Every structure is written in structure tokens, then in C-alpha cells.
Amino acid sequence: MADEIEIKELSLEYYPEIVEIHRAIMKGKVSPSWMKSIKRHLREKDVGGYVALKDGKVAGIIIGQIQGPSFGLEKSGWVTVVEAHPQFMGSGVGRALVESIFQYFREKGVKDIHTAVKWDAVDMLSFFIAAGFGRSAFINLRIKLDDVIPD
Ligand SMILES: CC(C)(COP(=O)(O)OP(=O)(O)OC[C@H]1O[C@@H](n2cnc3c(N)ncnc32)[C@H](O)[C@@H]1OP(=O)(O)O)[C@@H](O)C(=O)NCCC(=O)NCCS
Numbered sequence: 001m002a003d004e005i006e007i008k009e010l011s012l013e014y015y016p017e018i019v020e021i022h023r024a025i026m027k028g029k030v031s032p033s034w035m036k037s038i039k040r041h042l043r044e045k046d047v048g049g050y051v052a053l054k055d056g057k058v059a060g061i062i063i064g065q066i067q068g069p070s071f072g073l074e075k076s077g078w079v080t081v082v083e084a085h086p087q088f089m090g091s092g093v094g095r096a097l098v099e100s101i102f103q104y105f106r107e108k109g110v111k112d113i114h115t116a117v118k119w120d121a122v123d124m125l126s127f128f129i130a131a132g133f134g135r136s137a138f139i140n141l142r143i144k145l146d147d148v149i150p151d
Helices: 013-023 032-043 093-107 124-130
Strands: 006-007 046-052 058-068 076-084
Touching: 006 093, 013 032, 013 046, 013 058, 013 076, 032 046, 032 058, 032 076, 046 093, 058 093, 076 093
Parallel strands: none
Antiparallel strands: 006 046, 046 058, 058 076
16 A cells, blocks of 8 residues: 555645644644644754655655754754544555655764654554664653742
């Protein structure tokens, strides 16, 4: 089935369908800031993005960002968004998108690729493991400022 998937560079013409994918995944809850962030990504340098088309319809999206020097790494690639429309999940869309962003990073000379998943997002974890990801050298730390700086 993967041979029916067409990969295109992310552009504003796909914006309504991208929002639709996110809306379908989030069961209707799409924050305005998420929508703005997609448009912002399109303007930034060191950001690569692709959509996967199936039968001319946008079936998925991926965005990757180059960072560094940061986190003690000279240059690193970060997969920040990857989503497939529920209608197309499990049909190779995510795999095709991840391969396209790997290619983007490779062309930019970035070979150290990272991502993060929510601790209970087992589907995302399985997907990234299937794509070849493993544990990174980092642990994530977090603080809620309200807990340490009173209003
Ligand atoms: C995760 C996601 C991007 C994967 O895309 P997809 O098109 O369904 O995945 P693919 O069909 O390309 O599968 C690629 C590989 O990942 C594995 N995989 C994908 N989804 C999986 C799941 N839910 N559980 C286990 N493995 C999974 C597949 O088995 C496949 O492995 P293989 O190539 O070795 O057979 C997509 O399912 C998605 O968008 N999920 C919703 C994510 C979400 O809820 N996000 C919340 C907002 S952050």
C-alpha cells in the first residue's frame, strides 16, 4: 500500500486538511495556538515538513526541526509533529513520513535524531520503535512555576 502514498513538501495549501487531521485525532479539540504553530513552522528556517497524500487527500503530516548547538549536542534533529488521519492509520502513512523527514535531516547533515512521546502514548512509542528509535541519553525534567513562584 505504501506505493500509493505521495509525499509533498508542507505548504499552506494543505493547511485546512492538516487542521482537519489534528481535529480528528484530538476528537474536535484543536487549540488556536496549535494551528498558529503550524503556520509559524512554515516560515522558520531549519524546519522541514511533509504531507502524505493518498488518493489526492492529505493523509498525514510530519514536521522536523534542526536545533543546536543545544542540550550538549552540536546539531540535532527533532521530530515535533507526526500525525496520520484516523481513516488512514495503519496503512504506511506514518512510515513514509518518517522516512521523508529522515531524508531531510540527512540532506542537512544532521544524523542525531530525537523525539519525545507522552509517557502513556503507547501507540506513538510503538510507532517510533518500529521506525528504529530507541532510548535517548536524556531524561526529561519539569517544574511548574506556580509551585515555586507564588502569583
Ligand atoms: C502514530 C501514527 C503517526 C502512526 O502512523 P500510521 O500511518 O498509523 O503508521 P504506519 O502504518 O506507517 O506504521 C508504521 C509502523 O509503526 C507501527 N505502529 C503504528 N501505529 C501503531 C500502534 N498504534 N501500535 C503499535 N504499532 C504501531 C506499525 O506496526 C508499523 O510497523 P511496521 O512497519 O514494522 O509494520 C498515527 O497512528 C497517529 O497519528 N496516531 C495518533 C497520534 C496521536 O494521538 N497524537 C496525539 C497528538 S500528539
